[in-house]
Amino acid sequence: MEPNKPVRVRFAPSPTGFLHVGGLRTALYNYLFAKHHDGVFVLRIEDTDQSRKVEGAVENLIATLDWAGIHYDEGPHKEANHGPYVQSRRLEIYHNHARQLIERGHAYNCFCTPERLEQVRQKQIAMKLAPAYDRHCRDLPTKEVRDRLNGGERHVVRMKVPVSGETSFNDFIRGRVTIAHKILDDQVILKSDGFPTYHLAVVVDDHLMEISHVIRGEEWLSSTPKHVLLYQYFDWVVPNYAHLPLLLNPDKTKLSKRQGDVAVEEYRSKGYLSEALVNFVAFLGWNPGDEREIFSMQELVKEFTLERVGKAGAVFNAPKLDWLNAQYLRRKPNSEIARVLKEELKKSPFGRKEYDDEYLAKVVEAMRERVSFVKDFLEKSPYFFSAPKEYDPAVVKKRWNSGAGIRMMKLSDEFAKLQDPGKEDYEAVLERTADTLKAGRGDLIHPLRLAVSGMGAGPGLYDILSILGKDETIRRINTAIERLK
RNA sequence: GCCCCCAUCGUCUAGAGGCCUAGGACACGAGCUUUUCAAGCUUGGAACACGAGUUCGAAUCUCGUUGGGGGCACCA
Numbered sequence A: 001m002e003p004n005k006p007v008r009v010r011f012a013p014s015p016t017g018f019l020h021v022g023g024l025r026t027a028l029y030n031y032l033f034a035k036h037h038d039g040v041f042v043l044r045i046e047d048t049d050q051s052r053k054v055e056g057a058v059e060n061l062i063a064t065l066d067w068a069g070i071h072y073d074e075g076p077h078k079e080a081n082h083g084p085y086v087q088s089r090r091l092e093i094y095h096n097h098a099r100q101l102i103e104r105g106h107a108y109n110c111f112c113t114p115e116r117l118e119q120v121r122q123k124q125i126a127m128k129l130a131p132a133y134d135r136h137c138r139d140l141p142t143k144e145v146r147d148r149l150n151g152g153e154r155h156v157v158r159m160k161v162p163v164s165g166e167t168s169f170n171d172f173i174r175g176r177v178t179i180a181h182k183i184l185d186d187q188v189i190l191k192s193d194g195f196p197t198y199h200l201a202v203v204v205d206d207h208l209m210e211i212s213h214v215i216r217g218e219e220w221l222s223s224t225p226k227h228v229l230l231y232q233y234f235d236w237v238v239p240n241y242a243h244l245p246l247l248l249n250p251d252k253t254k255l256s257k258r259q260g261d262v263a264v265e266e267y268r269s270k271g272y273l274s275e276a277l278v279n280f281v282a283f284l285g286w287n288p289g290d291e292r293e294i295f296s297m298q299e300l301v302k303e304f305t306l307e308r309v310g311k312a313g314a315v316f317n318a319p320k321l322d323w324l325n326a327q328y329l330r331r332k333p334n335s336e337i338a339r340v341l342k343e344e345l346k347k348s349p350f351g352r353k354e355y356d357d358e359y360l361a362k363v364v365e366a367m368r369e370r371v372s373f374v375k376d377f378l379e380k381s382p383y384f385f386s387a388p389k390e391y392d393p394a395v396v397k398k399r400w401n402s403g404a405g406i407r408m409m410k411l412s413d414e415f416a417k418l419q420d421p422g423k424e425d426y427e428a429v430l431e432r433t434a435d436t437l438k439a440g441r442g443d444l445i446h447p448l449r450l451a452v453s454g455m456g457a458g459p460g461l462y463d464i465l466s467i468l469g470k471d472e473t474i475r476r477i478n479t480a481i482e483r484l485k
Numbered sequence B: 001g002c003c004c005c006c007a008u009c010g011u012c013u014a015g016a017g018g019c020c021u022a023g024g025a026c027a028c029g030a031g032c033u034u035u036u037c038a039a040g041c042u043u044g045g046a047a048c049a050c051g052a053g054u055u056c057g058a059a060u061c062u063c064g065u066u067g068g069g070g071g072c073a074c075c076a
Helices: A021-036 A057-068 A091-103 A114-126 A142-150 A198-208 A218-234 A264-269 A274-282 A297-303 A318-331 A334-346 A357-370 A375-380 A393-399 A404-416 A423-437 A441-453 A461-468 A470-483
Strands: A008-011 A040-043 A107-110 A156-159 A166-171 A175-180 A188-190 A213-217 A240-244
Touching: A008 A021, A008 A213, A021 A040, A021 A057, A021 A213, A021 A240, A021 A264, A021 A274, A021 A297, A057 A264, A057 A274, A091 A107, A091 A156, A091 A188, A091 A198, A091 A218, A107 A142, A156 A218, A166 A218, A166 A240, A175 A218, A188 A198, A198 A218, A213 A218, A218 A240, A264 A274, A274 A297, A274 A318, A318 A357, A334 A357, A334 A375, A357 A375, A357 A461, A393 A441, A404 A423, A404 A441, A404 A470, A423 A441, A423 A461, A441 A461, A441 A470, A461 A470
Parallel strands: A008 A040, A213 A240
Antiparallel strands: A107 A156, A156 A188, A166 A175
16 A cells, blocks of 8 residues: 555445445445545445436435444535546546547447347357457447447447456455456447446546545456556556455355345344444454454444455354344443333334333333343333233243232232332232242242233343332232133 | 356354464353343353375465355446
8 A cells, every 4th residue: 555645435336225234344344444544435426327226315325324324525415626426427527538548549439239249149158158249349440430420320438458468456355366358358338328337437436536445345356457457548546456255145145135134224224223233244354353342433443454354255144233233232321222212112002102211211221131122122021011911821821820819919919008119118028928828939929920011031020010110010910810810 | 158256163253384172252052140031150062175285383385176156238
């Protein structure tokens, strides 16, 4: 790396829908690298394929990156000296550069129809050859080209790849990569609709935007020599490359839909914390070299280096993400979790009731070691939000034995005598009652938990009671006695 | 088919020739704790793809094999 050159990197997604978790990691690594080196992180929108454009995708992308804590320094809505940052608004620039290439003899107009191209391809495949453009238009007479252009004939511009020799480049992660020119074909750089292809646009923009390091997915590795060639044709300095290993499905193919969720928005709406997702994704292909696992964005910035990025693809496996989410959730104060829980409740069947913050904070305190997600509060302890409608049959069978009803009645009576009881008061009463009845504590505790929650598992019983309050506790006991007769 | 890349427990990974009887984390099993469930702690099983070299010594270097992935569009 040239030490005196400022670090400028970019994340350049195409706005075709949602942000892919692979994209999130690419964006994250770029961001971390930029911030680690006090550099600039650019967001550039690669919308040169009109047919794949999706309405609102750019705004969604920005919002999602923002949620993840990845903030760009330059990009759409943050115009600086290198804009515009949306490729569809840079068409003029690409045309000029394509023309320049033609003038220098490094590119040419091609009038081949898609039909002819398809025929050629079929023939090549039939002959077991690698499909490649046959360079039919590469050496057309100048006059013919001019006439056909003047006649308005549909055409594209292709780059001229040398027929022999090879191109190699240095990759931060892979080392030196070399590809022979004979296996490269004359790539289209300007489409007949006037839009550039990725190959032209990426080179022109990265150069004009003074990108120092191109950090992108490994799927680009094979076409990088074409880009290097383009840099040479323009007489530009080739940027530093770092091709990131791919994120994989459980079956080790490139991470895709249909094998689980790939959209960051999906994880967000499922209740994953952005810190957890970011931490998790950062560790897919990178690690700090020691045994620390929990990293905030700041710590990641401090520690991240490309040297510590691995080469092999990484399977995106959810269980560890869930664990991380629980770790982050547990680090949050009760009040903050309660706030999210309140929102979650509004959207739930329990939403008709209003819950006050103090109550929710108590619920959070009781349940926080037992949940991984905020939504778990509703699933694992619905009884804090409404009286049990049914009682877990397995628990009834195990815990609600013959004398249970009588014992609960006694307990209910004893509770009724209490004045504004706290957790210890319930405990004292229960123990005293157990002694009076000559019963084991468990003979009261388990049926009582069932009566009050409908379940066999949960926080400490006395915590539950004191959160529900005396009146509600008694009401539930009495209901259970009736229903479980 | 051709080209490029990759290869340590099921998964994420540490390991840059002796520190490796291969470490950590998730997941899984057992135990402790406990009114339940968790959490926590302790603990168990679990990997250097294979074969040749190089070297006194190889998970680490070289070559080959096998396996996997990516790319080969007027998509990015």
